[in-house]
Amino acid sequence: MLINTPIEHDYPTINQDQLIKLQQCERAVELKQSSRLKLANCYFHEGHYGCSEHMYCREAVAKRLQAILTVLPETMGIIVFDAFRSIATQHSLFESISKAIQCRYPALTESELNAEVRKFVAHPDEPSRFAIPPHNSGGAIDLALFDINTGKQLNFGSGFDEQTPRAVTDYFERPYEYSQNLFNESQWQTICNNRRLLFGLMKSYGFVNFSCEWWHFDLGDCLWANELGMDWYYPSMEQEVQTLKE
Numbered sequence: 001m002l003i004n005t006p007i008e009h010d011y012p013t014i015n016q017d018q019l020i021k022l023q024q025c026e027r028a029v030e031l032k033q034s035s036r037l038k039l040a041n042c043y044f045h046e047g048h049y050g051c052s053e054h055m056y057c058r059e060a061v062a063k064r065l066q067a068i069l070t071v072l073p074e075t076m077g078i079i080v081f082d083a084f085r086s087i088a089t090q091h092s093l094f095e096s097i098s099k100a101i102q103c104r105y106p107a108l109t110e111s112e113l114n115a116e117v118r119k120f121v122a123h124p125d126e127p128s129r130f131a132i133p134p135h136n137s138g139g140a141i142d143l144a145l146f147d148i149n150t151g152k153q154l155n156f157g158s159g160f161d162e163q164t165p166r167a168v169t170d171y172f173e174r175p176y177e178y179s180q181n182l183f184n185e186s187q188w189q190t191i192c193n194n195r196r197l198l199f200g201l202m203k204s205y206g207f208v209n210f211s212c213e214w215w216h217f218d219l220g221d222c223l224w225a226n227e228l229g230m231d232w233y234y235p236s237m238e239q240e241v242q243t244l245k246e
């Protein structure tokens, strides 16, 4: 299935049947690596506090990834950067991303810095924004597509967790712009198509994208609920993951 329609954050409303399906598949599961599902587990390998060598998510998320693999061209696979995240890891990430952004933009005021940081990471304990940080619910997933033959990630125009405007999901929807020799016009179009494919597939399987990050998708969590104007569905998965590990 090659989707090539412009990225639009307009999501269909969820009906009762779909909610029941989320409920039926709410248990915590461990993601299993296969030739077409690579588990990068980035934060574990970067040594962030509170990570596990295993990756977990809601069963509804895992099942949808498997379904997407059946419609994705056979030459492509999915690479998962991160899925369930403990609150300890969310703290660790929030601190490191805050520091990185402060170093990159030293002139930001405190409130500008707060707003910029939140484009790239949820605060670990900010109920006024999210009752449960999205990844802690097991409903959020960070991912990209890769080429099975080369093993390389497709070009998405920015790295995972790159804190620049290029991370904005629809950034490459605009007409080609020459920018610091980064991309030629054909690469710009390829990036645009790759983002459309990932976004279109995830959207067609019920996920909502966080518009500041092309790699971040949500199902049943607070970001999903905000976008759809509904109540969030999945609570913290911390306890269940703990039980799975024991």
Ligand SMILES: C[C@@H](N)C(=O)N[C@H](C)C(=O)O
Pocket (backbone or CB within 6 Å): 082, 093, 118, 119, 120, 121, 122, 123, 133, 134, 135, 140, 142, 161, 210, 213, 216
């Ligand atoms: C840190 C980044 N990969 C991410 O997951 N950001 C979202 C907003 C989050 O922290 O939930």
